[in-house]
Amino acid sequence: MSAEYSLKAGGYEAVVTERAAALRVLQFEGRDLVVPFPEGGPIPDYRGIIAAPWPNRIADGRYTFDGVTHQLAVSEPERGTALHGLAYPLDWALKEHDAGSVTLTCTVGPTEGYPFVVDLTAHYALSDSGLHCAVTAHNAADVAAPYGVCPHPYLVAGSSPLDEWILEAPVGAFLEVTPDRLLPVSLASVDGHEFDFRAARAIGTTEIDHAFTDVTFDGGLARLSLRDPAGTGVGMSWDESCRWLQIHTAEKPAPIPSRIGLAVEPMTCPPDAFNSGTDLIRLEPGATHTASWSIYSL
Template sequence: MAFEIIKQKFGELTEYVLQESESGNRCVIIPELGGIVRQLSLRKGLTLFSVIKTPPTPLSLQEDTKSASELLFPFASRIPDGQYTFLGKKYQLSKNETGRRNAIHGLVRKHPFKLEEQIVHPDFASIKLSFHLDNTEGYPFQVRFFVTYKLSADGKFTVSYSAINEGHEPCPVMFGWHPYFMLGNEDVDAWKIDIPSSQIVKFDDNMIPQGVAPFNEQLPMLLYKNELDNCFIINTESAAVTTRLISDNQHVTLNIEQETGEGKFNYLVLYTPPTRDCIAIEPLTGNVDAFNNGEGLNILAKGHTVDGTITVHLS
């Protein structure tokens, strides 16, 4: 098995391709556009599946408003009116959600990340990126954010993040990843999904949490004519849980595993866009509006770090 990392142009953008020659497994990363994963291809048997959907051209990718594959930090999902209170102080974020009045999906989207490290090993290839938040509008804290993408010989792709408080005061942090997954050319209606949760978050008309309800659907759940835009709570004593996206027609299952436990990925957002050719499966470390409700919010003291890992593979 031979791994390599190739640097190449995608329009005016520069991207890095991590790939393994024998299997054809590959991922494509764009550091200067929020450090996103533009492509991810994984093999099962004779078939190489493209499993992440992003806009197809450099311009459409730069102009994308649907957060395809974006890293969501220091908060994910919505903060109503962009306002939150932390340790008795009120803060105002920019209200950037299209058609609504909320702040959404953090402060690192579409910003250039710094390339920290590239590793090519007989058993894997990896790339590490960073972004420094320093007294950003509405978030007057100093936090260094890292993400490492790793493609391994066992066919697994991992997204590992960490964040360290480099300031003098405690700061709130939350992380999420926003990929749209697909399986070949099938539509969402051909798939089933196994959701590792028995509790669903109730939303108001502004998609802000208003409590919790039991989630009693029979699993795996058919996605046929089923529209999802929901957040689920992960309650488990295990170190990780897996969301499974199942195509019976193609005899393949996409597994998205998220670390669980204190400070880890204990929430999950699922969304089926109107195109119904993909599904967003978004592991989160906190609930929607965690900056206000505190549910899953990590509070970092000076010099402290938080981290977690998401793993994607086919079976």
């Protein structure tokens, strides 16, 4: 069974697993802020994981970097893509743990399709203002490495159905994608579109599994809010390292429970960035990169 680490501070409680450095539980005063998953079992739907060294999808698992073509394992065979990086199935090593924080580390690569070596450190800390997470990547090899990262929490506003939750998201454009493989086609404005949540409104029956950009940052942070009409809510903020945001309304075929949480994933780059190069981080030998985000009760 994978080890896990409990955190408590300021009315918040969290549980982080060594498997994928995943956020298994986050509660405020006993109320779930993310969709949890059972202790000791598999992680369903990538809940709470750290997706690195790439977020989202790479078409056909194939990309070219510095003139060399690489072939990754296709981990999402139904769409023919490599999904959510290499850190997900790994057990991360414990570096530090106290009552309110935990730091975990792992190394990705060299492996099939990713002949690079990137050391990852995930630091989770609770305070009166919520859960704060930072992921730092360090290139431990002597060649540059392509890199991207995102968290994968499913936020929970309250006990009402997701259709009734009120979303406010500071994003002005989204990537249109192919319906079968969810791969990027073109960038479009949210103006006049059902994906425009710049002003808070109910999600309704809208189905979303798209990457957004044109993010509004205020004081170096972007802020998303998700509220239940019953009065509870959850917020998420992230720094300017993440200029993309994946939102997914978590549709599932019956009899699997559907739309039980809203996946909110601040990303450093869009889907298939290993091919497009859009906002792809080129991590030079010895260089580091840090991305951070927070989740809190409203």
